[in-house]
Amino acid sequence: MEKQAEAMETSPAPAASQSQFDSAEDVMDRAVESAIVRGMFGHNDASRRQFIKLVGGGTLAAALGSILPLEKVKAAVKDSIGPLEKTKLKVGFVPITCATPIIMAQPMGFYAKYGLDVDVIKTAGWAVARDKSLNGEYDASHMLTPMPLAMSLGAGSTAEPYLMPAVENINGQAIVLHNKHKDKRDPKQWKGFKFGVPFEYSMHNFLLRYYVAEHGIDPDKDIQIRVVPPPEMVANLRAENLDGYLSPDPFNQRAVYEKVGFLHMLTKDIWEGHPCCAFACSKKFATEMPNTYAALFKSIVDATHYSAKAENRDEIAKAISPKNYLNQPEVVVKQVLTGRYVDGLERKVHNVPDRIDFDPFPWHSMAVWILTQMKRWGYISGDIDYN
Structure with missing residues (x-):
């Protein structure tokens, strides 16, 4: 609990993959502990962190254990499901x-x-x-x-x-550019580009906007951002209706597989562990x-x-x-999930195990x-x- 309390209160986003946990029950334990801490302090992050910094995660864990049967609460959450109302x-x-x-x-x-x-x-x-x-x-x-x-x-x-x-999932996306833009790796060169994202209310849209804005590009004036369904991304790139896209996989890797685009960067390099x-x-x-x-x-x-x-x-x-399900070549899906992939630029296999994580x-x-x-x-x- 001490380690978890500290992690919950100091990390602005997930610091590590769920693979650090031995079992799915560990994940449920984390959810219960966080819910209890937040139930005590509400959403006042500053006061909660200040208190934990003052008393320490171990003291907080001991205090919670003295007033709440934590193990019983966790067991109840994990084990007790009543009759299903709908199957x-x-x-x-x-x-x-x-x-x-x-x-x-x-x-x-x-x-x-x-x-x-x-x-x-x-x-x-x-x-x-x-x-x-x-x-x-x-x-x-x-x-x-x-x-x-x-x-x-x-x-x-x-x-x-x-x-x-x-x-x-966390991570698992990429910015893809058409092969004709291999000499335009600096976002400052992207004025006038047409980009695809899968939906307005998406991490793809917000990460793309954040990224180009960090390089001095106004996403509403200097480039065009269009909503394109993910399965149509590659075809639009091939037809040059798009100069690039920030899309879910496997359509980033599919562009490389089809030899029409390359991976400019993985979104994990914009925000490590982003949802x-x-x-x-x-x-x-x-x-x-x-x-x-x-x-x-x-x-x-x-x-x-x-x-x-x-x-x-x-x-x-x-x-x-x-x-x-995905209706994709297994080799493409495997490259995404395992993180052993080619990017369409270098003649080597990259090994990034957390290219996508869960x-x-x-x-x-x-x-x-x-x-x-x-x-x-x-x-x-x-x-x-x-x-």
């Missing part, structure tokens, strides 16, 4: 590697382990995923991390409270079907923990590459950063209480 569920996903835990939980039995019969439904794009979730066609869905915030705020859609109990996609559902679903919600959440945590283990990545690539823990600082970018670029207006 047959529909969960949407967009066919990208970020959705790995949600997808592979079906063929590899993680949903069935908790008594759920889940139909994972391939979805054309994020607007469709949002709309089908809002109108109740999906019980839960793979979403981009900013989407539950935007939906709760009513930005771009009707307002409805949404929950994001789990991050699906990308998420597992989300309506607050209504979680409150009206708490046991089903708990079973679904545990399925996702188990699958995410399994995905975080490097030794499982080859097996997962084989499971999710077929037509009914950690289900949603840090509040992630949400704050997303909201600051939504405010910065005009997606929300008025005064914002980020906490």
Whole structure:
């Protein structure tokens, strides 16, 4: 608990992969401990950190243990699921590697382990995923991390409270440029470029804006940013409708595979450990079907923990590459998941094991950063209480 308390209060974002944990139960323990600490202090990060700095993580752990049966609380969260209110569920996903835990939980039995019969439904794009979730066609869905915030705020859609109990993946994206731009590696040379992103309310859009702005490029005046469904990215690059894109994989690696583009940089080099996609559902679903919600959440945590283990990545690539899931060459998916890949520039194989990683823990600082970018670029207006 001491180590975890310190990590929770000092890290602005996840410091390490979930693979540091021995089991999915360790991840659940972390979620319980964080919830208790935040329950005591609310969202006042400054006072919480000041208190922990004053007394120390060990003292806090001892204090919590003296007034709360921590181990019993953890056991209750992990072990006690009552009768499921609903067993047959529909969960949407967009066919990208970020959705790995949600997808592979079906063929590899993680949903069935908790008594759920889940139909994972391939979805054309994020607007469709949002709309089908809002109108109740999906019980839960793979979403981009900013989407539950935007939906709760009513930005771009009707307002409805949404929950994001789990991050699906961290890292896992890249900036791709057309091969004709191999001599334009400095973003200052990108004025007039047309870029694709998968959705307005996406980490891809906000990371691209942040990156070019850091190099003196105004993303609203100096370049064009267009919403392009991920499966259409490569075709638009080949047709030169786009000069580049910041997209989910496997479409970054697919551009290299098709010899039409190269990897300018991985997004982990912009923000190490950044969130990308998420597992989300309506607050209504979680409150009206708490046991089903708990079973679904545990399925996702188990699958995410399994995905975080490097030794499982080859097996997962084989499971999710077929037509009914990603519909991609297995070699492309494997390059993304294992981090052993070619970038279209150098004649060597790169080895970046955390090119994509999986950690289900949603840090509040992630949400704050997303909201600051939504405010910065005009997606929300008025005064914002980020906490």
